[in-house]
Amino acid sequence: MADAAVRTSRPATNRRTPAGGAPRAPHSAAEAAEARIDIAAVENMLLGTWADTRRETREAIKDSAFWQVTGQTKEEHRERVLTQLHMLVDIEGSRRAFPAEYGGHDNNGANIAGFEELVLADPSLQIKSGVQWGLFGSAIYQLGTKTHWDRWLPAVISLELPGAFAMTETGHGSDVAAIGTTATYDPDTEEFVINTPFRGAWKDYLGNAALHGKAATVFAQLITGGVNYGVHCFFVPLRDDDGNFLPGIGGEDDGVKGGLNGIDNGRLHFDHVRVPRENLLNRYGDVAPDGSYSSDIASPGRRFFTMLGALVQGRVSLDGAATTASALALKIAVTYGNQRRQFDSGSGTDEVTLLDYGKHQRRLLPLIAQNYAQFFAHDELLTTFDGVFSGRNDTPDERENLETLAAALKPLSTWNALNTIQEAREACGGQGFLAENRLVGLHHDLDVYVTFEGDNNVLLQLVGKRLLADYARQFKGADAAALAKFAVGQTAGKVFRGAGLRQLGQSVADFGSTARSVELGLRAEQQHELLAGRVEQMVADLATALRPASKLAPAEAADLFNQHQAELIEAARAHGELLQWEAFSDGVKAIQDEGTRQVLTWLRDLFGLHLIEKHLAWYLINGRLSAQRAASVSRYIGRLCTRLRPHAQDLVDAYGLAPEHVRAPIASGAEQERQDEAREHYARLKASGDAPTSEKALQKK
């Protein structure tokens, strides 16, 4: 495998030989003699704002010591990843997020960008780094104060102090506010007593907990003077230097997982473990020696969400890592699809390259479009994150925007990653099932991305509630009649039902028109109108449906809300898709090179049409697309696929992945060699005159 991995990737575009007859349709942009992307320029765009850091990390992980080895036991894999973490420290990989005072680089955006690229080496490495520096280290830095930084940050950065981030419990994942672990202040000894009252309150799924963690940042209900001030975070030592649990602490290994087995996930429980008062990470709330509680944030709810919000970077980095992992899967599947042949075309010539099949194009090309959209959207998310965490743009509004953006994008990109990797694996057939071709491993490792750092459905529900709150803000103080009047007004508005009705009227004109005129009706502006209008109407419809809740008893109101839960989540998803589409469109607008702009405009259109097709029934039911125009969506996608097919290799080459990042034999030349050898064999046989006659030919005589 190592051999295959260092082979230079030879894109199909430059080496197609007419050995068995020229292909009927162009396979590459070079052959197609038309607009073509500037691959290097697109690579720069996709690498985004922190391109330099990404390139630096990609260069570093060309070292095979960083690569995942398939078939290792979890013990071997965990050891290997721990070693890799030390290697990261050696190349300064752990310093970027931390302040210069502690040897850090004060560069939050670069920090996330660098970590995300590690997914190419081994997702276990990416996530275990995230646990150590992004969660454990960040909790100390973001929730603690100078005393804590002075005491622990240097050892966190150097990995002398590996730690676990003990938030989730077996009984409470997404609902952090309800965790059972308690930290009760004892004014007599000026200590907090950390306690696990029942099995469901064990901390669970924690990286670094099963083996390597010497301490943990433990989230617990802070109780002092008989009052529960809600969830706070405490620094709790776990193990002595020999790796034995300290008194009162116990735990278990989570054992084998569906993936990420290079991480030592485990469980922890605390039997009245005492830590000094100063171990409370006290940035947002503190307890004085006498036990009195104080906080700059009076509202318990707002304080809780502020603390959680300080840890948003996990979600941000998953959005980026999922996008990069999807890119890797597409690079593998498209390269293979451009080399592998299967079945002759029935025209008696040559076997057909997979990517020439209509179905194969339909499977893979919209996923490239979606992946590009995610790259653009992620760069916006990361820029927002960097603005807030650098302090340049740290306002409550911007923090809320950041959290909503992260909660909207992370679910979409992580689910898309699983879909993309699975489609890529199936598109590679049996080869896709071999671990050496990496697709199955990527799926195993990324599986948990959809439920950790906030379950995707729970996150989307948060986004949905934010959308509803924004909507309701328009009617502050307005009574129901005003709301009803507003709703009526919408009917004639620009992007609400009225627009749909107008389009319905136009549908007669569409009928029988040329393909080009139909496409004109589904250009950028219309795509935006359809996508944005859907979000707005879904939110407005939900608001109307939920309005009676304010007059109901709590239980009935909860029931009403629950009846609309699936729609709320769907509205949030629509919002996330719109954000991705807008980011892609903004990216395309900024392109100078004409060929690049043309091809990426097609790709953006494919993304937009792909979204509209996915929700076509909604557009029809709501009168926003006529049946004729709706029917044309699928045909338009077909034409876009035909147009983009010659550019497929360019588009995945623009991910800028080197052979050391791809490492899948089927995408590193092995398949092309096999195809060439087979075709040469048959050509030689034919030339020799020794080829057997086929029975069929014989029967015809």
Add this chain to the structure above:
Amino acid sequence: MADAAVRTSRPATNRRTPAGGAPRAPHSAAEAAEARIDIAAVENMLLGTWADTRRETREAIKDSAFWQVTGQTKEEHRERVLTQLHMLVDIEGSRRAFPAEYGGHDNNGANIAGFEELVLADPSLQIKSGVQWGLFGSAIYQLGTKTHWDRWLPAVISLELPGAFAMTETGHGSDVAAIGTTATYDPDTEEFVINTPFRGAWKDYLGNAALHGKAATVFAQLITGGVNYGVHCFFVPLRDDDGNFLPGIGGEDDGVKGGLNGIDNGRLHFDHVRVPRENLLNRYGDVAPDGSYSSDIASPGRRFFTMLGALVQGRVSLDGAATTASALALKIAVTYGNQRRQFDSGSGTDEVTLLDYGKHQRRLLPLIAQNYAQFFAHDELLTTFDGVFSGRNDTPDERENLETLAAALKPLSTWNALNTIQEAREACGGQGFLAENRLVGLHHDLDVYVTFEGDNNVLLQLVGKRLLADYARQFKGADAAALAKFAVGQTAGKVFRGAGLRQLGQSVADFGSTARSVELGLRAEQQHELLAGRVEQMVADLATALRPASKLAPAEAADLFNQHQAELIEAARAHGELLQWEAFSDGVKAIQDEGTRQVLTWLRDLFGLHLIEKHLAWYLINGRLSAQRAASVSRYIGRLCTRLRPHAQDLVDAYGLAPEHVRAPIASGAEQERQDEAREHYARLKASGDAPTSEKALQKK
């Protein structure tokens, strides 16, 4: 884990305590005081025609020696599964398909049913058994003749002769006709020379090839007298008694795979390996000592498909195993969803059981409906298979039906299995990602089911072509004008566009009508009309679109076909869905017990509506549903979910899976214990008067 596994499963229905306040809505049919299924009777229905064999196998695999052990290396896992195969021989598990003359039971249906159940123990065991007896053994039995049976069947059945089924090559999977391996007859020595001419012609992905196979049934192009008579099968010894390759034979291990690592998949190549003339499995074609070829089937194409058709049982058994594996995943997720609580409802009472969430119901209940449909459809498939292979009903038409049915159902059930298992894993959150809870392992192992034994897309394309052929048969001899006239006639026909237009007219009457009247418009008959009408129209539309092909040059005709490839596959999928729906409906019709019939009718309706919702845009575009009626589909699904929610546990309990089959701690009582303990803790704390006041409550004062 073993401990958890033998704990008796205690369904939530019988043990709900009002510890923290009674649930708002019924959680079980017992509470709901309404129609309820007869669980034992439904279990019998789902076990189907060969219920006895299924029960026998399920009893046998209660022995933990048959269970998959997580975290084993592939070497350990392969050894374990080989041992399990010997255990199967000991309990007569390998005899069912073979004739009594060789110690067999002559029972094809029971054989498949028994093998399918093995998926509950370990999918590697199911598939390795399938390789040995279903592929290697079947090739000898179905493609060979008495000489071959006498020589090899007893040792195949007893596992003295483990073998590989060497059909697929690295360069040719689904396109078996184009394999590169040759078997050239040498009349001088009366031997066939088996040869691998290039790397792409290596046999690949073969179970038993890497380690255990002593022989293989090798598919190769039969060449005699300078003529290639197409693919035939040969018995080729591979290894000596010490496990070393015989002269001229070489191979490689396929290494770690995405799953099924208990099987020693590998590659084989042959360097002019000579086998006696008699090693040709000569049921459908033979070569005389002088090299002359003979066959009862004159057409090379028909001969080829007859040989492949003799091996259809692989597809049949995957349909059943995928259905049973999905049932296991649903049993785990629904049981957990009925015990696990998350977030309080906002009404200040208790935390909400997962399955009470609208979204959670929407995620899981339609999957139960789909799974039930698959059980009914699979029993029909297996009955058809048994009819053909027992000889009771072995006509060319019935063989073709069997092959089409298998090709239509296997893709749907294997894809559904991956979706179902993944949704179940996500619905269980972090617990779902732990190997001990089995969902991730099921996904890993079943992943390859969608591309092996015929890639799903390739199989659906075959079905689509068959649908087109059936359609064209109606116009035999008819010219284009007649076809056009027929197409026009359709517009006013019963299940074609006309019906859609009529429904569109009715839509005004729907508007504002009660929910019940809308449901009346989506009852069984309408569901059938919608599902069947879609298949018919899609096929008719395709036929119209492809009609010009007959007048085009082969290359252009191929292009035209390729443009419609995705639609052809979609039509085949619609056909498969219709078959599943019809099988489910036939099953429901046969039910005597009223409660059971009522609940399963709701479930069948949920399946039908779920399919219609999936294709809603199509129904709208084609005028078969009005916008109003289409909008009601989703609401109706919501109501069906509410109705079925109390029956969810009954429905998965009716799978009849014992704790030894489930073996997931979260579905074996551990979660319920944790919930009970936590609630008792808080109740005690409250009663003691020591519970801390919440800061929020304090602030209100």
